Amino acid sequence: MATIQTVFGSRAFLTQLQTKQAAPTLLLKPESHGLDYMLLDSTGRGQFTLPLSITFWPLVASSRRKIMST
Numbered sequence: 001m002a003t004i005q006t007v008f009g010s011r012a013f014l015t016q017l018q019t020k021q022a023a024p025t026l027l028l029k030p031e032s033h034g035l036d037y038m039l040l041d042s043t044g045r046g047q048f049t050l051p052l053s054i055t056f057w058p059l060v061a062s063s064r065r066k067i068m069s070t
Contacts, residue, residue, distance in 0.1 A: 017048075
């Protein structure tokens, strides 16, 4: 299981927030004008008030069956 966190906001706000974090974070630029910047914490260990947290469960390899057409 892996957890990532992200916070959205202005560049100035997220830059200030980024300097206060012990966990490594990435500041991502918005794709188009008018959208918020995103601060990404790929470790899931950052201390944020209301982050968007996403938990990923590892995929388990399953056996593949060949489908044969007749």
